[in-house]
Amino acid sequence: MAKLKLKLEENVEGQFFVDSTCIDCGACRKFAPVNFGATGEFAFVKQQPKSATEELEAKQALVACPVGSIGTIKKTNLEKAQSSFPLEITSGIFINGYNARDSYGADSYFIQSSSGNWLVDSPRFTKKLVRKFEELGGVKYIFLTHQDDVADSDLFAKHFQAQRIIHKLDAHSSKEAEIVLSSEEDRIIDQGKIIFTPGHTKGHQVLLWDDKYLFTGDHFAWLNSLNRFGSFRDACWHSWEEQIGSVEKLRLLTGVQWVFPGHGHRKQVTGNSFDQIIDHAVAWMKSVA
DSSP: OOOGGGBOTTSOSSSEEEBTTOOOOSHHHHHOTTTEEEOSSOEEESSOOOSHHHHHHHHHHHHHOTTOOEEESSOOOOHHHHHTOSEEEETTEEEOOOOOGGGTTOOOEEEOOTTOOEEESOOOOOHHHHHHHHHTTOOSEEEOOSGGGOTTHHHHHHHHTOEEEEEGGGGGGSTTOSEEEOOSSOEEETTEEEEEOOSSSTTOEEEEETTTEEEEETSOEEETTTTEEEOOGGGOSSOHHHHHHHHHHGGGOTTOOEEEESSSBOEEOOTTOHHHHHHHHHHHHHHTO
16 A cells, blocks of 8 residues: 655645555556556656546556555545456456556456456456456456566466466466467467567567457557557567567458557557558557667
């Protein structure tokens, strides 16, 4: 829990605050964009909640914070915010909250499916979240996009007897993974198409679910600061040139309706415009190579 003595001076006065343990992962700004801003080094409360909806979103941000940097002046009831996770974004697709410090606060997702549910990357292993996953039918597969966002996947795999999926080039981060992919070719499992997208790391992969929902890990996202889709030039741990080529591969996925990243912002795709989105993203990426 955040400490009042470490409260950042940038916070506006009121119930919610951020302290100096913040790692600026951006999770709070995704759940409560009206209330949280960024200094470039920390998050801070830019506006106190003005409605019941905003208050719930601020509490969701508090629950999601991977390092416990968000607090309240007076004790507050978090039960509604805690029980809201996983939070359904669109039919059968949920964001988990409870972001993990080990993945630097990356978002993770839950996919509900009649053929077996999936986790995409891993949230913190908490009793409340585990119970909600149980109520939704458990977890069959845990798809790990890359080595950075493994977090508590081992604990979820053990609890649900789930199979972890990762590429062999990043498999050192999940040494007991049940399904280790080695090919550069696409792999189909249930309704999911796994696409090899090296660049951010050597073994990065993305998941296309039901031809509509693209789970991109740290490969591709909506970049709020640039008001465009793209990749993270300053957080490319393997090869920017390979990442450009991997983004270009996504041009054929013309039915994509949503992009769900680990870092960066999720965003709905309007119309049949994904090929154009990829063209614009690739052109921008080449300009900053």
